[in-house]
Structure formats: C-alpha cells, structure tokens
Amino acid sequence: MDLGFFAQYLINGLVQGITYALVAVGFTLFFGVLDVIKFSHGDVLMLGAFTALAVFLGLDQLASPAWLSLIIMLCIGILAMGLLGALLCKFLVLPLKESPPLNTLLITLMFGSVIREAVRLFFPNGSNPKPFPALLPEASINWGNLNLRLDSVILIITGALAIVVTHLLIQKTRIGLAIRAVAQDEETARLMGIDFKKTVLVTFALGSGLAALSGISTGLYYQEINFSMGLMLGVIGFSAAVVGGLGSIYGAIVGGLLFAFLQTLGAIWFSVPAYKDVFAFAVIIILMAWRPTGLLADRSAERV
Amino acid sequence: MRQTVLQTKKLTVSFGGLKALNGLDVQLYEGEFLGLIGPNGSGKTTFFNALTGIYRPAAGSVLLHGNDITGAPPNKVYAYGITRTFQRLRLATSLSVLDNLIIGNQRNLNLGLWHNIFNRKSFKRQLQEQIQISEELLSRFSRDLAVHLFKPVSSLSMIDRRRVEVCRALISEPNILLLDEPSAGMTPDETRALMDELQDWRVKYPSLSIILIEHEMELINKVSDRCVVLNYGEKIAEGRYSEVSMEPGVRAAYLGED
Amino acid sequence: MATNRVVGRPFCGTRVITMPDFKTKLAILLGVALSVVVLYGFLYLEREWEIGALLVMVPLGVYFLRRTNALTYYQHAAREMPRFTWISFVLGAVVLIMLLRHDDFALLMLTTVLLYATVSLGLTIQFGFVGVVNFSAVAFFGIGAYSMAALNQHFVFLPDLLIIFFSGAISALLGALLILPILRTRGHYAALITIAFGILFRTFLEVNDVLGGPQGLKVPALEMFGWNFGNSFPSEMGGGSFYVAYAIVALVLVAIVYLITRLIESSWLGLNMDSVRLDEVASAAFGINGPRWKIAAFMLGNCFAGLAGAVYAAMYGFIAPANFNLSDSLLLVSIVLLGGIGNAVAVIPAAFLIVVLPEKFQVIQEYRLLLFGIVVILILRFRPSGLMPRGLRQYFAGRFG
Numbered sequence: 001m002d003l004g005f006f007a008q009y010l011i012n013g014l015v016q017g018i019t020y021a022l023v024a025v026g027f028t029l030f031f032g033v034l035d036v037i038k039f040s041h042g043d044v045l046m047l048g049a050f051t052a053l054a055v056f057l058g059l060d061q062l063a064s065p066a067w068l069s070l071i072i073m074l075c076i077g078i079l080a081m082g083l084l085g086a087l088l089c090k091f092l093v094l095p096l097k098e099s100p101p102l103n104t105l106l107i108t109l110m111f112g113s114v115i116r117e118a119v120r121l122f123f124p125n126g127s128n129p130k131p132f133p134a135l136l137p138e139a140s141i142n143w144g145n146l147n148l149r150l151d152s153v154i155l156i157i158t159g160a161l162a163i164v165v166t167h168l169l170i171q172k173t174r175i176g177l178a179i180r181a182v183a184q185d186e187e188t189a190r191l192m193g194i195d196f197k198k199t200v201l202v203t204f205a206l207g208s209g210l211a212a213l214s215g216i217s218t219g220l221y222y223q224e225i226n227f228s229m230g231l232m233l234g235v236i237g238f239s240a241a242v243v244g245g246l247g248s249i250y251g252a253i254v255g256g257l258l259f260a261f262l263q264t265l266g267a268i269w270f271s272v273p274a275y276k277d278v279f280a281f282a283v284i285i286i287l288m289a290w291r292p293t294g295l296l297a298d299r300s301a302e303r304v
Numbered sequence: 305m306r307q308t309v310l311q312t313k314k315l316t317v318s319f320g321g322l323k324a325l326n327g328l329d330v331q332l333y334e335g336e337f338l339g340l341i342g343p344n345g346s347g348k349t350t351f352f353n354a355l356t357g358i359y360r361p362a363a364g365s366v367l368l369h370g371n372d373i374t375g376a377p378p379n380k381v382y383a384y385g386i387t388r389t390f391q392r393l394r395l396a397t398s399l400s401v402l403d404n405l406i407i408g409n410q411r412n413l414n415l416g417l418w419h420n421i422f423n424r425k426s427f428k429r430q431l432q433e434q435i436q437i438s439e440e441l442l443s444r445f446s447r448d449l450a451v452h453l454f455k456p457v458s459s460l461s462m463i464d465r466r467r468v469e470v471c472r473a474l475i476s477e478p479n480i481l482l483l484d485e486p487s488a489g490m491t492p493d494e495t496r497a498l499m500d501e502l503q504d505w506r507v508k509y510p511s512l513s514i515i516l517i518e519h520e521m522e523l524i525n526k527v528s529d530r531c532v533v534l535n536y537g538e539k540i541a542e543g544r545y546s547e548v549s550m551e552p553g554v555r556a557a558y559l560g561e562d
Numbered sequence: 563m564a565t566n567r568v569v570g571r572p573f574c575g576t577r578v579i580t581m582p583d584f585k586t587k588l589a590i591l592l593g594v595a596l597s598v599v600v601l602y603g604f605l606y607l608e609r610e611w612e613i614g615a616l617l618v619m620v621p622l623g624v625y626f627l628r629r630t631n632a633l634t635y636y637q638h639a640a641r642e643m644p645r646f647t648w649i650s651f652v653l654g655a656v657v658l659i660m661l662l663r664h665d666d667f668a669l670l671m672l673t674t675v676l677l678y679a680t681v682s683l684g685l686t687i688q689f690g691f692v693g694v695v696n697f698s699a700v701a702f703f704g705i706g707a708y709s710m711a712a713l714n715q716h717f718v719f720l721p722d723l724l725i726i727f728f729s730g731a732i733s734a735l736l737g738a739l740l741i742l743p744i745l746r747t748r749g750h751y752a753a754l755i756t757i758a759f760g761i762l763f764r765t766f767l768e769v770n771d772v773l774g775g776p777q778g779l780k781v782p783a784l785e786m787f788g789w790n791f792g793n794s795f796p797s798e799m800g801g802g803s804f805y806v807a808y809a810i811v812a813l814v815l816v817a818i819v820y821l822i823t824r825l826i827e828s829s830w831l832g833l834n835m836d837s838v839r840l841d842e843v844a845s846a847a848f849g850i851n852g853p854r855w856k857i858a859a860f861m862l863g864n865c866f867a868g869l870a871g872a873v874y875a876a877m878y879g880f881i882a883p884a885n886f887n888l889s890d891s892l893l894l895v896s897i898v899l900l901g902g903i904g905n906a907v908a909v910i911p912a913a914f915l916i917v918v919l920p921e922k923f924q925v926i927q928e929y930r931l932l933l934f935g936i937v938v939i940l941i942l943r944f945r946p947s948g949l950m951p952r953g954l955r956q957y958f959a960g961r962f963g
C-alpha cells in the first residue's frame with residue numbers, strides 16, 4: 001500500500017476515533033462520579049443530532065448564513081442534551097442509587113429505547129434516514145491518493161479541542177475539583193462540604209453535551225443521520241471507554257482511537273464491509289477478557 | 305511444644321503505593337485463642353483477607369500445617385477448614401437465617417445433580433438434617449434467635465445478625481476461625497455472652513484455633529492466650545496481653561491514634 | 563376423606579395453619595379455571611373496547627380477591643401443593659388450546675407467549691438466580707432458530723425432536739464463547755459483552771450468504787410422532803388449526819422448563835446461585851465456586867432460549883435477521899422485570915401482557931416499544947420487584963416459618 005492510501009485511512013480513522021473518544025469520555029465521566037453506566041448515552045447523541053437538524057430546518061426559513069446556523073445548532077443541541085442528561089440523572093439515575101446496579105443499567109437502557117422510539121415515531125418521517133446539511137467548507141486537497149477534506153480536519157480539531165477543554169475543566173476549575181473529589185470517594189467529598197448532587201448533575205450535563213457534539217459531528221461528516229445511529233455509537237463508545245479503562249480520560253481517548261483503528265484494519269482485511277465491526281468487537285471482547293479493568297485504569301480491589 | 309497450624313512468613317499486601325501489610329510473620333498454634341489488635345487502618349482486616357484468599361499477597365507466604373497455600377482462592381481456603389466473619393456484615397439479607405447458615409455449611413452439602421433435582425427424598429433428608437443442626441447451633445447462642453430460623457435476615461436486629469454471622473462461620477466445624485470485630489455494636493453483656501459461648505465451643509472442639517480482631521482491650525485481656533499488635537501493617541509487639549500492653553511502642557501507637 | 567395437611571411446620575412454636583386437602587385442591591382448580599377464562603377472553607375477544615373492559619376488570623378482580631383474602635388463600639394452597647397446581651395449570655392450558663382450536667391467530671399468539679415465557683425462564687435463571695446479565699437473549703433464541711433451519715436443511719435424516727435438542731445445545735455451546743469475558747468482568751462490562759454479541763450476531767447473519775443473508779431462510783414444518791405439523795386436524799379428530807400441534811409442543815416445552823427451573827431453585831443449586839448473586843465475595847469465603855454457577859446458569863438459560871427458538875422457527879416457517887434485534891432482547895428482559903425478577907411463575911402472565919396487548923390494540927402496536935420502555939422505567943422507579951415479587955425461598959411444599 002502506498003503512502004497516500006495509508007494517510008487517507010489514517011485521516012478517516014482519526015475522524016472516527018475522535019468521535020468515539022468523545023462518547024467514551026462521557027461514559028468515563030459518569031462512571032467516575034457515580035459508578036453507573038448510562039446506556040442511553042448513544043441515543044442522547046442521536047437526539048442531539050436531530051435537535052440540531054430541527055434547529056437548522058427552522059433557521060433555514062430565516063435564511064441565516066451557514067456559519068451562524070452551525071453555531072446556533074451547536075449551542076442549542078449541546079445545551080438541550082446537557083439539560084436532558086441532568087434531568088435523566090435527577091429523576092431516573094440518582095433515585096436508584098441504592099438499588100442493584102442492574103436496575104440503573106436497565107432504566108437507562110430503556111430510556112435510550114424510549115428516546116429512539118420517540119424520534120422514530122414523532123420526528124416527521126423519522127423512521128427514514130435524514131439528510132444532514134453540509135455546513136462545513138467543502139474544500140479539499142489532493143496529494144496522490146490522499147484526498148484531504150477540510151471538514152475532516154475541522155472535525156478532528158474540534159473534537160480534540162473539546163476533549164482538551166473537558167480535561168482542563170476537570171483539572172483546573174472548582175467544579176472539576178469537586179468532580180474529582182466525588183470520583184475518589186463520595187463520603188469524603190460530602191464531608192469536605194461538596195454538594196454531591198450538584199456535582200453529579202453537572203457531570204451528567206457535561207457528558208451529555210459532549211454526546212450532542214459528537215452526534216452533530218457525525219451528522220456533518222456523513223451528511224446523514226438516522227434514529228438508530230446512537231445504538232451502535234453508544235455501544236462503540238462504551239467499548240472504547242471500557243477497553244481504555246473506565247474512569248480515565250486518557251483511557252477513553254486511547255480506547256476510541258483503538259476502536260477506529262481496529263475498524264480500519266477490518267475494512268482493509270475483509271471484503272465485506274460489515275465484517276469490520278464484527279472484527280473490531282471480537283477484538284474488544286478478547287481484550288476485555290485479557291484486561292478486565294481496561295488498558296490504562298488501575299482500579300484497586302473491591303474493599304471487603 | 306504445641307503444634308503450629310497456621311503461619312505467615314513475610315506476608316505483604318499492597319494497594320498501589322500503600323503497603324497495608326508489610327512483611328508480617330504470625331504464628332497460630334493448635335487450640336490457641338489469638339488476639340489481633342492495632343489502631344484503625346493498621347491492616348487487621350487486610351490480614352484476614354490475605355489469609356482467606358480475597359486479596360492476593362504481593363510477597364511472602366501462608367503455610368497451613370506446613371503446606372504453602374499462598375494465593376489459594378477463597379473457596380479452597382474454606383475447604384481447608386478456615387472460616388471467617390466480616391467486619392461489615394456480609395450476610396445474604398434477603399434469604400432466611402436458615403439459608404445463610406446452610407451456605408456456611410457448604411462443604412457438608414451434596415451438590416450432585418441427582419441428589420438435588422431427581423432424588424428429592426434424599427434431598428429432603430439432608431435438608432431436615434441441616435435444619436436441625438442450624439437450630440441447635442442458633443439456640444446455643446440465643447434462644448430467641450432460633451425462633452427466627454425461617455425469617456429473612458433483613459428482619460433481624462444488628463446484634464442478631466452478628467450472631468448469625470458467627471454461627472455461619474461455626475456451622476461447618478472449622479479448624480481455624482477468624483473473627484473480625486464480631487462484637488461491634490453489642491453491649492458489654494451481649495459481648496460477654498458471645499464470648500462465653502465461644503469458650504464453650506472451644507471446650508467441645510479443643511483443636512479449634514481462633515484469631516479475634518477486637519477493639520475492647522478488656523475483652524482481649526480476658527479471652528486471648530496471646531496477642532499480636534499491628535501498626536501500619538507491621539507487627540510491633542507479640543505476647544500475653546499484660547506484657548504487650550506495657551510496651552512503649554504499643555502505647556505510642558494507641559496514643560497517637562486517640 | 564378430609565385429612566388435614568400441615569401448612570406451616572410447627573418449628574419453635576411457629577403458628578400452624580391447617581387446610582383440608584380437598585379445599586386446597588378446590589382453591590387451586592378455581593384459580594386455574596379463572597385464569598383459563600380470563601386468558602380465553604384475552605385471546606378470543608377482538609374489539610378494542612372488549613379487551614379494554616377486560617383490562618379494567620382484571621385489576622379490579624385481583625383487588626377484590628385480595629380484599630376477601632381469597633388470593634392469599636390461593637397462594638397458600640399453591641405453595642402447599644405445587645405439583646397439583648402445576649398439573650392443573652398444564653391441563654388448563656390444554657383446555658384453553660382446545661377452546662381456541664379454530665382460531666389461527668389466537669393460537670399463534672398463545673404459542674408465542676409460551677415460547678417467550680420459556681426464554682424468560684432462562685433469563686430468570688441467569689439474572690434472577692445467579693445474577694449474570696444477558697442482553698442478547700434474542701441472539702440465543704435466534705441461534706436456536708437458525709440451527710433448526712440449517713440442521714433441517716443439511717441433515718434431513720435427523721428426527722425433528724433431536725434437532726430441537728441439538729438447537730438448544732448449540733445455543734448453549736455458542737454462548738460458552740462469552741463465558742470467559744463475562745467471568746473476568748463484572749456487572750456493566752458483562753452487559754456490554756452481551757449487547758455487543760447480540761449486535762455481532764445480527765450483523766453476521768446479514769452478511770452471511772450460507773444462512774440466507776438479509777432474506778433469511780425457510781424452515782419446513784416439524785414432523786414428530788408420525789404427524790406432519792403443517793397439516794390441520796381432520797374433522798374426524800374434532801378439527802382444528804395446524805397451530806394446535808405447535809401450541810401443544812410449546813406447552814410441553816414451557817412446562818418442562820418451568821419444572822426444571824423450580825427444582826433448581828428449591829435445591830442447594832438454587833441456594834448457591836442466589837448466594838452468588840447476593841454476595842459473591844462472602845459466597846467464595848464459604849466455599850461456593852461463583853464461576854461454576856455462573857457458567858451453569860448462563861449455559862442452561864441459553865439452552866432454554868435455543869429450544870424455544872427452534873420451535874419458533876418451525877412454526878413461522880421462515881426466519882430472517884430482522885426477527886432478532888436488540889429491542890426484542892429488551893422486550894424479553896421487560897417480561898422478566900414486569901413479572902418480578904427471579905419469580906418463575908410471574909414470567910407467564912408478564913409474557914401474556916407484553917405479547918398479546920400490542921396485538922390486540924392496533925394503536926399500541928406502532929407505539930409498543932415506546933410504551934414498554936416507559937412501563938419498564940416506571941416499574942424500575944416505583945415497584946422494582948415487579949407485579950408478582952419473588953417470595954422467600956422454599957424447598958418443599960408447605961410453608962417453613
């Protein structure tokens with residue numbers, strides 16, 4: 001294979017990988033503060049994309065310029081999903097804090113299913129794929145076999161930037177300190193006077209906002225969205241978070257990129273495109289059997 | 305010379321950077337009642353967890369009758385005749401008292417498919433046997449408790465749950481019994497009753513060796529033959545309580561704590 | 563002869579309730595008769611207002627029975643004579659099938675209910691007893707269905723009964739692939755593994771030409787005991803749709819699987835499984851080998867799913883990847899949850915509600931996944947032990963304590 005092809009795969013893989021990493025960061029955040037998995041994460045992502053699409057359709061009537069539309073779509077999409085995440089946490093996740101973990105898992109799984117069905121049934125013509133507007137500049141450069149699209153570059157940079165900002169938020173701000181304290185030890189955090197509930201809600205809002213961002217990015221990249229896109233992205237994001245090591249942001253990034261890498265490898269090896277996912281998941285399942293706590297995280301033994 | 309049943313050599317357990325146990329040498333003799341004391345966080349519970357295979361030692365070894373059992377999984381350790389209670393009770397609270405005790409008697413149960421599923425007559429016989437054993441055991445510790453044999457553990461008081469936890473560890477007639485603060489939350493009278501019962505049990509099974517973790521020094525003084533003092537995962541003293549309690553290192557550890 | 567049966571055993575002065583034998587049996591038979599009538603109504607009635615009226619009457623009836631203590635009396639009776647109860651319900655179901663023998667659609671629904679209940683019993687063992695999550699029940703159901711199709715195609719000489727058993731076995735064995743990752747991980751991680759497996763399974767079917775790709779496979783009707791299941795019953799035998807035979811097979815299947823589930827539950831096996839679910843660390847400290855019970859439960863549950871899948875495939879005569887979605891797995895989980903996790907009896911009424919209601923209300927049909935999602939969320943939030951919560955463990959007839 002020549003260098004151009006290689007670079008092409010690399011760029012495509014990076015766009016994918018960053019999207020997965022964004023989703024995985026959400027899983028990692030939720031798990032960090034509350035030891036729960038929010039299985040509706042993928043569907044929140046999808047709803048974020050659909051919200052943005054609805055906003056676009058509304059703005060289209062007003063003939064707003066592309067860049068302005070995009071900014072408004074991002075803002076509304078992210079804020080709305082952040083709010084939804086906080087509400088989900090307040091009304092469905094926190095009340096189940098003392099019940100078996102299976103119940104939390106199920107309730108969020110079902111919540112995802114409700115979102116999915118609601119979009120399918122109530123978004124106009126929701127059961128069919130929807131075209132998503134191409135709002136990013138369409139310029140591209142050709143270098144031999146490499147076709148470098150400007151939108152890919154923008155998406156990679158935006159995604160990476162979002163992760164870096166999240167990381168800084170957690171490391172450098174007061175609320176970030178609270179999040180880290182709660183993730184370390186809930187009891188101690190409470191004793192230190194940290195508002196546990198508020199911290200958890202903010203974390204859920206933050207993670208869900210990131211999901212909306214990755215949903216919109218996916219829409220911009222493929223220029224198409226559908227009601228069931230969240231299912232696969234959610235499962236992939238979760239796999240990425242788990243393989244990297246739940247609770248670690250670096251783990252989420254590594255996991256996201258790794259998954260995209262595996263898919264790319266699968267796409268090169270197998271002629272049938274669908275096998276790339278089969279391959280990637282099979283490797284993930286094996287990795288999980290080999291390293292149950294993930295590649296990076298080092299969670300200590302359960303206290304007895 | 306009494307026979308050593310259990311011995312640890314340079315036993316070390318670490319969590320990340322923290323060495324919860326650091327090169328611990330402990331011997332337990334047959335029929336002995338050993339007290340294990342030390343300030344909070346000194347590694348007492350961790351010692352039990354390492355013995356019973358719940359935590360894996362980073363270094364050192366555990367010898368049972370001279371055989372190396374280091375790193376054996378918990379179910380093996382139980383099969384060797386070592387049972388324990390947990391500091392934070394770990395009973396199956398939605399199951400009945402009887403069921404919890406039967407779980408403790410696992411090694412005397414027939415788990416064969418034929419016995420359990422098809423030959424229900426022989427299963428019933430074993431069930432009745434277990435009911436009888438459980439009832440006798442419970443009534444040794446508390447007459448009232450035996451009445452609640454078929455009640456879920458969640459309906460019992462904290463004190464009764466602790467008794468059930470001790471019974472669960474005793475029902476299989478172990479050789480070594482590890483008690484992790486069994487009397488926490490009990491009044492002095494209740495504690496005394498529990499200890500008297502344990503002493504009775506020792507009369508009946510003279511080869512049983514017990515390690516008791518306990519905060520009440522009076523109690524340790526009364527019941528233990530010997531005690532080991534831990535601090536920061538290391539043994540700082542060993543001997544009869546009356547001797548050990550005089551040692552300056554021990555007093556410092558406790559004063560520093562309080 | 564009114565011999566008296568001791569319901570509560572006189573341990574340590576526990577209260578002794580005695581019930582005459584025949585009254586006990588009468589209570590059970592009345593319960594069966596009432597269930598048959600209600601279920602017949604559900605399956606037979608077609609107009610939405612009729613079903614709606616029935617739906618209003620059932621909770622009212624249950625409330626009334628509870629107020630008059632009839633329900634408690636019945637529960638005592640069923641606990642006291644489980645075998646008699648079991649036989650009566652099986653016979654009641656045969657009567658129900660006979661009553662509906664000309665109604666293709668009702669029989670199809672009834673059979674589907676019975677098969678879903680079979681799968682749900684597998685899930686009951688998996689996460690009701692031992693606590694291993696499985697969000698790919700429908701994949702194992704599908705493995706059974708595809709095994710049925712493929713074995714029938716390539717090994718024509720095999721008797722169908724054997725093929726059904728093989729399908730269950732294949733399902734259990736393929737499930738064994740997941741055992742290592744599931745054992746090595748905990749809770750959420752295991753959930754991910756099964757979800758990923760379900761998605762993989764579907765993708766695999768879609769791209770695999772040998773198994774018919776997206777178009778799926780045709781499955782010939784069963785042939786067992788000298789009877790071709792594709793034939794309707796001739797009028798000299800009383801007449802009846804060909805579905806009658808499938809309904810009977812499904813009934814036998816669910817009855818046996820139910821019996822196995824209950825026997826496991828009421829033995830040391832079930833005790834150990836419960837113990838592993840409730841506290842794996844403490845269980846291990848008392849010699850219980852957690853992984854061993856998880857493996858046993860996981861394989862057995864998947865075997866049940868495979869058996870049900872095989873019968874399902876033969877009955878529908880046609881299977882395609884689209885029949886085996888994650889949402890169907892969620893539907894099965896909803897059945898277990900709605901009934902009451904770990905309560906084997908409860909899966910049957912729950913399967914009824916979840917399978918039959920959407921078929922009867924066309925309005926619901928379109929919205930059914932949405933509605934079930936909401937129902938399950940409400941149950942988890944406000945009544946996590948389900949409609950019929952699991953009681954204390956019981957080893958033998960009669961009440962201990």
Ligand SMILES: Nc1ncnc2c1ncn2[C@@H]1O[C@H](COP(=O)(O)OP(=O)(O)O)[C@@H](O)[C@H]1O
Nearest residue numbers: 300301302303319324344345346347348349350
């Ligand atoms: N699972 C664990 N993970 C991390 N640290 C642990 C764990 N278990 C115990 N520790 C640490 O080991 C030390 C000893 O704890 P422990 O044995 O419970 O003390 P003790 O029983 O003497 O009060 C403590 O500092 C505790 O924080």
Ligand SMILES: [Mg+2]
Nearest residue numbers: 348349350391
């Ligand atoms: Mg302790």
